[in-house]
Amino acid sequence: MTDSTMQQNEGKREVTFRVHRFNPQVDTKPYYDDYTIKLEKGITVLRALNYIKEHVDPSLTLRAFCQAGICGSCAMRINNMSKLACTTQVWDELDKAKEPGVIKVDPLRNLPLIKDLVVEMDPLVGKMQHYSNWVESTMPEEEWGKKEFLVSGEEFLKYDKATDCILCASCVSECTILRANREYVSPAVLLKSYRMNVDTRDASHDQRLADLVKDHGVWDCTHCYRCQESCVKHIPIMDAIHGIREDAIERRGVKDTSGARHAEAFMDDISKKGKLVEATLPIRTNGVGWTLKNLLPMAVKMVIKRRTPPPPPLVKASKGIETFREEFREMSGHVAKDHEKQSGE
Numbered sequence: 001m002t003d004s005t006m007q008q009n010e011g012k013r014e015v016t017f018r019v020h021r022f023n024p025q026v027d028t029k030p031y032y033d034d035y036t037i038k039l040e041k042g043i044t045v046l047r048a049l050n051y052i053k054e055h056v057d058p059s060l061t062l063r064a065f066c067q068a069g070i071c072g073s074c075a076m077r078i079n080n081m082s083k084l085a086c087t088t089q090v091w092d093e094l095d096k097a098k099e100p101g102v103i104k105v106d107p108l109r110n111l112p113l114i115k116d117l118v119v120e121m122d123p124l125v126g127k128m129q130h131y132s133n134w135v136e137s138t139m140p141e142e143e144w145g146k147k148e149f150l151v152s153g154e155e156f157l158k159y160d161k162a163t164d165c166i167l168c169a170s171c172v173s174e175c176t177i178l179r180a181n182r183e184y185v186s187p188a189v190l191l192k193s194y195r196m197n198v199d200t201r202d203a204s205h206d207q208r209l210a211d212l213v214k215d216h217g218v219w220d221c222t223h224c225y226r227c228q229e230s231c232v233k234h235i236p237i238m239d240a241i242h243g244i245r246e247d248a249i250e251r252r253g254v255k256d257t258s259g260a261r262h263a264e265a266f267m268d269d270i271s272k273k274g275k276l277v278e279a280t281l282p283i284r285t286n287g288v289g290w291t292l293k294n295l296l297p298m299a300v301k302m303v304i305k306r307r308t309p310p311p312p313p314l315v316k317a318s319k320g321i322e323t324f325r326e327e328f329r330e331m332s333g334h335v336a337k338d339h340e341k342q343s344g345e
């Protein structure tokens with residue numbers, strides 16, 4: 001090989017893209033195709049996939065538009081993490097690849113698959129409609145267009161970061177609750193709902209909040225932080241989720257929400273036994289009717305697999321429970337005092 005050829009080859013590598021394929025018109029189940037191409041350093045995953053589509057396999061289906069991290073349409077799972085293909089460098093992914101030289105590409109999760117790397121966004125849009133993710137103007141209609149409807153800089157700061165969302169659905173794809181329950185409101189919708197609820201020009205706050213605390217709403221979030229970790233715009237989604245919860249407790253009271261009832265049942269178990277009595281936790285949180293309707297199929301599966309949690313009489317208190325109870329009482333006393341202090345301020 002000559003020096004000039006070696007120089008040309010520097011920064012070039014053969015890369016294999018292991019791409020998820022599924023065409024519902026001909027395939028009965030998904031499979032992977034390997035495409036090996038020679039690439040230069042500096043190429044994004046989107047450019048590489050477009051190259052494959054143009055030069056190797058025109059049947060490969062993906063969605064993209066702006067190619068600049070703005071429109072959100074090229075979100076997909078690259079090496080098992082949802083991200084934008086147009087802002088993801090092939091070289092960075094090679095460093096993370098499980099199999100040397102192989103980059104795995106899959107469609108987003110938690111949304112219905114249309115074809116190859118393209119998912120259906122309608123369920124997300126439907127949730128945005130359900131939770132009224134728009135500003136319902138408090139300005140009388142006759143004044144519309146005649147004057148500006150301003151917010152102060154200070155007010156805007158409360159939702160400034162949330163406005164960076166490009167609705168790419170990466171957080172939706174990574175949400176752990178959505179993996180188990182597709183009806184869950186979803187992190188992107190919670191973020192938008194928060195943004196609307198803190199907007200002083202909006203008139204739908206109370207109705208939106210009432211919807212958010214219902215089943216499949218804000219209290220179902222498990223605080224796993226996966227959505228925030230995967231957000232392509234580094235938006236602190238958890239701040240929005242905490243914000244909605246605090247607002248719900250403040251305006252609607254603690255007993256109103258299943259989340260608060262869950263926390264109460266949790267504390268009760270811990271104070272008495274030092275551990276959770278899992279078998280009855282859903283009933284104490286959401287009642288018998290809800291539990292039968294929503295968890296019966298899962299309970300049957302658990303019985304079949306012999307994975308049912310023990311019934312309350314068989315849950316023995318943890319070792320050292322007496323010391324723990326004392327500490328728990330002391331801690332609860334401090335918390336009660338803090339609350340008294342805060343409400344007196």
Ligand code: SF4
Nearest residue numbers: 175221222224225227
């Ligand atoms: S923190 Fe909540 S919304 Fe975010 S991924 Fe986890 S369960 Fe989903």
Ligand code: SF4
Nearest residue numbers: 165166168169171231
């Ligand atoms: S919150 Fe972040 S990850 Fe989720 S849709 Fe918006 S930009 Fe995408």
Ligand code: FES
Nearest residue numbers: 065067072074086
């Ligand atoms: S193509 Fe628009 S964000 Fe990637």
